Amino acid sequence: MSRVTDHLLVRARGLDAADPLAAFRERFVITDPDVVYLDGNSLGRLPKATRDRLREVVDREWGAELIRGWDRWMSLAREVGDVLAGGVLEALPGEVVLSDSTSVNLYKLAAAACDARPGRRVIVTDDDNFPTDQYILQGLAAARGMELRVVRSDLDAGVSAREVIAALDSDVALVSLSHVAYRSGAVADLPGITAAAHAVGALALWDLCHSAGSVPVPLRSAGVDLAVGCTYKHLNGGPGAPAFLYVRAELQSTLRQPIWGWFGQRGQFDMAGGYDPVESVERFLVGTPPVLGGYAALEGARITAEAGIDAIAAKGRALGAYAIELFDAWLAPHGFALASPRDDARRGAHVTLHHPQAWQISQALRAANVIPDFRTPDRLRLGFAPLYTSFAEVCLGFERLREIVESGSYKAFPAERSRVT
Ligand SMILES: *Cc1c(COP(=O)(O)O)cnc(C)c1O
Secondary structure, three states, rough: HHHHHHHHHHHHHHHHHOOHHHHHHHHHOOOOOOEOOOOOOOOOOHHHHHHHHHHHHHHHHHHHHHHHEEEEEEEEHHHHHHHHHOOOOOOOOOEEEEEOHHHHHHHHHHHHHOOOOOOEEEEEEOOOOOOHHHHHHHHHHHHHEEEEEEEEEEEOEEEEEHHHHHOOOOOOOEEEOEEOOOOOOOOHHHHHHHHHHOOOEEEEEEOOOOOOOOOOOOOOOOOOEEEEEEEOOOOOOOOOOEEEEOOOHOOOOOOOOOOOOOOHHHOHHHHOOOOEEEEOOOHHHOOOOOOHHHHHHHHHHHHHHHHHHHHHHHHHHHHHHHHHHHHHHHHHHHOEEOOOOOOOOHHHOOEEOOOOHHHHHHHHHHHHHOOOOEEOOOEEEOOOOOOOHHHHHHHHHHHHHHHHHHHOOHHHOOOOOOOOO
16 A cells, blocks of 8 residues: 555544544444445435334334324324424424425425416526426426526536526526535535525525435525425435425415325315315325335434534535545546535535546446446546445545556446446
C-alpha cells in the first residue's frame, strides 16, 4: 500500500472512531461484509427491526387477526406520517401521510395546486428534474391545456434559484422541483424558490426523494405548500415501500385532489354515494394502503428519527467530503471529473463522478463487489447512507475503483447498456 493510501485509510479509521452514528451500522442486515454498498440512495439496506417487525406482523396480525387487523392498520399511514413530520421533515403532526407512490402523489398534489389557481396557465419545473416528475407534469399540462415551462439546469451544479425566479410571473400556478438533485446531489435553494413562488401567487411543490433521511427539510419555516417523497431510499423502507405526501396544514381543507377514493371520504364505512372528503391530510388518500410496506416504512422512519436528521446530515457531508478527497488524490488523474457540488453545504448524501467509460466502469465495480449507480449520460453515482456507510467502506470502494481504472480492467465489460441501471 502506498504512503498516500495509507494516510487516507488512517484518516478513515479516525473518522469512524469519532463517528457518533457508528453503532447504527449494527442495526442493519449485512450478509456479506465484503460488499461495498454505495447505492443506499436507490434502495436502502434492511433494518433488523424491520425484518423482525414484518415477521411478527405476518404471523400475529395478518396470520392470526385476519380482517380484525384493520382496526390497527387503518391508522398506519398517518402514524408513519407523524414520525416523518416530527423526526425527519420539520413538519407538524397531521401534515404528512403515507400513500401511493411518489409519482402518483406528485400527480395528485400538482393537480390540486393547479385547481387552486384557476386561470393561471403555467407550471414551472427544470430539465434536470427526475424523469417521472417531468412526465407527470407534462401529462398534467397536456390534459389541461397548460404550459410546462422548463428551466434549464446545469447537470452538476443543480437548479439555479436565479433561473427559476426569472421564469416566474403572474400566470404561474405551480413550481415543482426536486430538493436534492437525483443525478448530482445538488441541494436546491428551497426557501428562496418557495418565497419567490409565493411572491407571484404560485404554490410550491417539492420532491424530497433524495432529501428525506439525508438532509434537513425545512418545510414549515420555508412555508412549503406541498411535498412528496419515497421511503425506499434513505428511509430504508424496502423495495416498493409506499411514498409520503405533505400538505401544509393551512391549505388542507381548501385543496382537492383529483382521485376521489374512499380512503379520503368522511364516514368511509357509511358507504354513502356522494364524495365528501375529510378535512385532514387523509383527504389526499385514495384506496386500501399496503400494510406490510407501511410497517416497513414505519420502522425505517423510526430509525432515522432516532438517529436525528442533523447528525445524519453532518455525517453525510463528511462522507462526501472524504470521498472528494479520495477522488482528488486517486481518480482525477485518470479521466474522472467531479459531477457534484464541491461545497458540502450544497450537496446531499451522494457524490457523482463522470468518466467517458462510466458504464463499463460501473460493471467492473459490481464484479469487484462495489455497488454504485450508473446515471446517464456518463456518470457514476456513489450514495453514502450515513446510518450504515463507514468511512473505511468508502475508502475500500474507492481503492477498488482506482485499481479498475489504473489496470484498465473495465475495458473487458460490454459498452452496451442493460435495461435497469
Ligand atoms: C426515486 C425518485 C422517484 C421515484 O418515484 P416512484 O413513483 O417511487 O417510482 C421520483 N422522484 C425522484 C426525485 C426520485 O429520486
